[in-house]
């Protein structure tokens with residue numbers, strides 16, 4: 001056997017040893033298992049935020065009328081209409097800058113992009129989303145006359 005063949009032989013022995021050692025470490029648990037993945041965003045416990053559309057007394061306003069969200073966190077926006085009339089939650093630019101996971105309304109779960117919600121009197125809906133774009137957005141109710149009467153708000157995504 002020439003020198004080259006011996007060197008090649010040794011290299012194979014080294015590879016073989018590394019392989020066996022690696023297998024033994026893996027088999028005995030000495031090698032760390034792959035790090036457990038963090039909980040995926042769409043399964044993280046959402047931060048709950050509640051907004052009332054109108055008041056039981058029939059006032060035309062959002063309560064609260066200023067909402068703040070952080071980019072990259074998962075939220076459950078609980079919308080509730082305690083008033084005697086229907087209202088809209090309209091914030092299209094805001095809706096364009098979020099990832100909408102779903103809206104839960106009664107027995108129905110709606111998946112995908114949502115831009116506007118209409119809540120009839122005494123109804124609720126949960127909007128689950130993750131903001132992806134920061135900015136200041138206008139919230140308003142588009143029932144004729146309501147925006148003009150002051151049913152507006154501000155949404156800040158930071």
Ligand SMILES: [Cu+2]
Nearest residue numbers: 087141143146
């Ligand atoms: Cu309204």
